[in-house]
Amino acid sequence: MRVGVITFPGSLDDRDALRAVRLAGGEPVSLWHDDHDLQGVDALIIPGGFSYGDYLRCGAIAAHSPIMREVIDAANKGLPVLGICNGFQVLVEAHLLDGGLIRNDHGTFIRRDQKLRVENVDTAWTNTYELGQEITIPLKNGEGGFIADDETLKRLEGEGLVTFRYLDVNPNGSLNDIAGLRNARGNVVGLMPHPEHAVEAGFGPDADRMQSGTDGLAMFVSVLTDTVLSK
Amino acid sequence: MPTVIVEVMPKEVLLDPAGKATARALQRFGDGEITDVRIGKRFEITLNTDVTPELLEHIGELARDVLSNQVIEDVTSIHVAD
Numbered sequence: 095m096r097v098g099v100i101t102f103p104g105s106l107d108d109r110d111a112l113r114a115v116r117l118a119g120g121e122p123v124s125l126w127h128d129d130h131d132l133q134g135v136d137a138l139i140i141p142g143g144f145s146y147g148d149y150l151r152c153g154a155i156a157a158h159s160p161i162m163r164e165v166i167d168a169a170n171k172g173l174p175v176l177g178i179c180n181g182f183q184v185l186v187e188a189h190l191l192d193g194g195l196i197r198n199d200h201g202t203f204i205r206r207d208q209k210l211r212v213e214n215v216d217t218a219w220t221n222t223y224e225l226g227q228e229i230t231i232p233l234k235n236g237e238g239g240f241i242a243d244d245e246t247l248k249r250l251e252g253e254g255l256v257t258f259r260y261l262d263v264n265p266n267g268s269l270n271d272i273a274g275l276r277n278a279r280g281n282v283v284g285l286m287p288h289p290e291h292a293v294e295a296g297f298g299p300d301a302d303r304m305q306s307g308t309d310g311l312a313m314f315v316s317v318l319t320d321t322v323l324s325k
Numbered sequence: 326m327p328t329v330i331v332e333v334m335p336k337e338v339l340l341d342p343a344g345k346a347t348a349r350a351l352q353r354f355g356d357g358e359i360t361d362v363r364i365g366k367r368f369e370i371t372l373n374t375d376v377t378p379e380l381l382e383h384i385g386e387l388a389r390d391v392l393s394n395q396v397i398e399d400v401t402s403i404h405v406a407d
Contacts, residue, residue, distance in 0.1 A: 150392070154391070154394065187394060193396060194394055194397040196335075196339065196340070197342045200342070201342040239340075267340070
């Protein structure tokens with residue numbers, strides 16, 4: 095299964111995402127923001143970073159870049175798309191996911207190993223987790239505060255679209271502790287923390303042993319074994 | 326060449342952490358008369374043609390769809406510079 099990772103000017107974690115795909119057993123494919131070609135990939139990751147310097151708004155210029163026309167079209171037809179951190183911001187700006195992401199309420203950039211609860215496993219990217227599973231993956235952002243109006247928030251909760259929730263600490267003032275979301279179909283998922291930084295023992299967050307945490311790997315395995323979309 | 330000014334502000338109901346931090350800094354210089362600061366954006370768009378109602382409408386669409394994110398911001402003003 096071929097999984098594409100789009101590189102924008104200012105992407106930081108594209109190589110890590112490609113590596114995560116490889117470690118999960120998939121075939122990573124590099125895609126370029128200025129192309130109109132998804133190269134026939136079976137799934138797609140929009141990585142973290144500071145696309146276009148985060149000018150205008152985080153993810154806003156990337157959401158209007160050439161390749162996004164194909165991405166939006168493919169996502170609406172069911173192609174699995176995962177947005178990580180800046181990628182989540184891009185998906186929100188592209189209206190593939192609801193709500194918005196604003197500057198952290200405490201005003202500072204934060205980096206921590208973040209505990210999350212998996213709230214929904216009926217998605218292309220979470221189907222190998224257990225419902226309610228608690229995972230720890232790194233978080234690093236300055237503008238990760240999830241907001242939505244009351245009506246949208248009620249709908250997201252009512253339809254069970256909240257996919258990840260912050261546990262123990264709400265690191266950025268996100269409403270309802272929301273760390274990640276899915277779309278109604280379950281093929282599009284976005285989250286602020288970084289699963290691709292927790293895929294190989296020795297290079298992840300601290301767990302049983304120092305840096306042994308690999309809780310992010312299941313996200314990349316999920317899309318390879320995806321049964322949600324073929325239902 | 327005419328210039329169109331577009332102004333965008335964070336929605337009233339939302340926390341504006343940058344504005345809050347700036348307000349705290351300004352308050353150090355005063356006698357307590359400054360109570361709040363909100364930070365928005367001003368875009369100066371230069372054109373190579375006369376401004377028509379159609380063009381202004383087009384810029385309005387761009388302001389709504391690209392220059393602002395309606396989930397977190399409002400377009401507060403669109404006007405032609407003097």
